[in-house]
Amino acid sequence: MATDITDGVRSIKAAAVMGLLPARPRLLALGEPTxxxxxxxxxxxxxxxxxxEEEGYRTITLETDCVAGLVVDDHVVSGGTGSASASGRASGSASGTGTAPGAGELDEVMERGFSHGWGASAANRELVRWMRAHNEGRPASERVRFAGFDGPLEITHAASPRQALTGLHGYLAARVDADLLPCTAETLDRLLGTDDRWTEPAAMMDPTRSAGRSAEARELRPLADDLVALLDAQAPYLITQTSREDLDRARLYGRTATGLLRYHHAMADPSPARMTRLCMLRDLMMARNLLALAARGPVLVHAHNSHLQREKSSMRMWQGPVEWWSAGALVSAELGEEYAFLATALGTIRHRGVDVPPADTLEGLLYALPEDSCLLDTARIATALDGTPPAPRVSSWFGYAPFDAAHLAGSDGLVFVKDLPQGPASA
Known part of the structure; x- marks a missing residue:
C-alpha cells in the first residue's frame, strides 16, 4: 500500500497540479485544515x-471580507497602467470617478483590507506586496486582482448592512430616474440607525439581542431586494454609463446587503436550527461571490477545507452538531469540472499539541512518506486503501480539523505537510 501511495506523490508545483486535472478549472481552490x-x-x-505565471490565473481570492477586500484590490491594481478609477472605488463610492491609481500605504491596506485579524499575517502581507509588484507596468488584461469572498462576518458579530446598502443606493441614485428608486437615502439612513445595534456581540449567543427581526430590519429587506432588482433591470443602460467593473462592484454591494440582512434575520432566530442556518447562509454568500468572480476569468481560491469541500461540512458547537453544504459544494454543483479542490492535511502541529498521527490513520500513512511536503493523487490513495478505510484521526486541538478519508473521492488532489513549524504571526 505504501508503494502505491508513493507512486502518486508529486512536488507541490503548478505543473503537478494541472497534471491531476482534465483541464484548467475556472475556480481552483486550495484548502487548509487550520x-x-x-x-x-x-x-x-x-x-x-x-x-x-504559468497557467494564466488572474484573480486570487481569500476567505476574508468581500467589501474590505476592495481596499486590497485597489492597492494591488495600482501597480498597473491605466487604473485611473481605483482611488474613487477605494473610497467606497462605486462611482469610478477617481483620478489617481490605487489607494493606501501597505500598512493601512493590511489593516483595513482584511477581516478576522488576518492583515497581521506576514504571508498575507507578502502576497499583497507581490501582487502589486507583479502588476507594475502591466496592461489591465494581465493584472492579477485580489478579492475577498467571505461576507463581512466575524466570529462575534456580523457587520451593519450600511456600507453595502448605501453603496448600492448611491450607485443607482447617480444614474437612474429617482422615481424608480424604492426609497431615498434618508429613509435608508433612518432604518439602518446606528451601526452598533447591528454589531452587538451578545447577539451571537443570544438571539433576543439581535436587530435582525426588528421593524426596521423587516422594512429594509424588501427595499434591498428592490434595489438589487432595479440594478439588474437597468443593467443594459448602466453598462453604457459606467464601467463593467463599477457595475460588478454595485452587484457585490447588492449581494452583500441582501446576504447580511438575511444573516441578521437568522441571528434573531430562537429555534434549534439557528446555527445551522447561520453556517448555511455564510457559505451561500461565499458561493455567490465565488461564482461572480468566476464569471470574469480563472480564479485561485484559498480558505478552510470545510468551506471548499464537495461533501457536507459539519461542526460541533455549543448548541450541538451542525451540518451544511459548503461554498465549494454549492459552486461545484453549478460549475461541475470547472471547479477543482485541493485539500490540505497535516502530520504535526506540535506548538498546538498535535503530535505524530497514529499509524492506522490516513495522516499516519502519509507521515511515513519521506517527503516533508508533497502533492498526492487522491485517486491513487483511494486505490491503495482498497476499500479499507483508515481509522479516523481525532485532533487534540479544536483548531485543527483532520482530513476525512471518506472525502478522497470529492478532492482532486491532497497536499500533505509533514511537520508544521511555528512561525511569526505578524509582519
Whole structure:
C-alpha cells in the first residue's frame, strides 16, 4: 500500500497540479485544515505565484471580507497602467470617478483590507506586496486582482448592512430616474440607525439581542431586494454609463446587503436550527461571490477545507452538531469540472499539541512518506486503501480539523505537510 501511495506523490508545483486535472478549472481552490499557520500561507503563496505565471490565473481570492477586500484590490491594481478609477472605488463610492491609481500605504491596506485579524499575517502581507509588484507596468488584461469572498462576518458579530446598502443606493441614485428608486437615502439612513445595534456581540449567543427581526430590519429587506432588482433591470443602460467593473462592484454591494440582512434575520432566530442556518447562509454568500468572480476569468481560491469541500461540512458547537453544504459544494454543483479542490492535511502541529498521527490513520500513512511536503493523487490513495478505510484521526486541538478519508473521492488532489513549524504571526 505504501508503494502505491508513493507512486502518486508529486512536488507541490503548478505543473503537478494541472497534471491531476482534465483541464484548467475556472475556480481552483486550495484548502487548509487550520487557520493562522504562516507555513501554510507561504506554501499557498508559492503555489499561487506559479499558477499565475504559468497557467494564466488572474484573480486570487481569500476567505476574508468581500467589501474590505476592495481596499486590497485597489492597492494591488495600482501597480498597473491605466487604473485611473481605483482611488474613487477605494473610497467606497462605486462611482469610478477617481483620478489617481490605487489607494493606501501597505500598512493601512493590511489593516483595513482584511477581516478576522488576518492583515497581521506576514504571508498575507507578502502576497499583497507581490501582487502589486507583479502588476507594475502591466496592461489591465494581465493584472492579477485580489478579492475577498467571505461576507463581512466575524466570529462575534456580523457587520451593519450600511456600507453595502448605501453603496448600492448611491450607485443607482447617480444614474437612474429617482422615481424608480424604492426609497431615498434618508429613509435608508433612518432604518439602518446606528451601526452598533447591528454589531452587538451578545447577539451571537443570544438571539433576543439581535436587530435582525426588528421593524426596521423587516422594512429594509424588501427595499434591498428592490434595489438589487432595479440594478439588474437597468443593467443594459448602466453598462453604457459606467464601467463593467463599477457595475460588478454595485452587484457585490447588492449581494452583500441582501446576504447580511438575511444573516441578521437568522441571528434573531430562537429555534434549534439557528446555527445551522447561520453556517448555511455564510457559505451561500461565499458561493455567490465565488461564482461572480468566476464569471470574469480563472480564479485561485484559498480558505478552510470545510468551506471548499464537495461533501457536507459539519461542526460541533455549543448548541450541538451542525451540518451544511459548503461554498465549494454549492459552486461545484453549478460549475461541475470547472471547479477543482485541493485539500490540505497535516502530520504535526506540535506548538498546538498535535503530535505524530497514529499509524492506522490516513495522516499516519502519509507521515511515513519521506517527503516533508508533497502533492498526492487522491485517486491513487483511494486505490491503495482498497476499500479499507483508515481509522479516523481525532485532533487534540479544536483548531485543527483532520482530513476525512471518506472525502478522497470529492478532492482532486491532497497536499500533505509533514511537520508544521511555528512561525511569526505578524509582519
Amino acid at each position: 487557520h493562522g499557520e504562516e507555513a501554510l500561507l507561504h506554501l499557498r503563496n508559492d503555489l499561487f505565484r506559479q499558477l499565475v
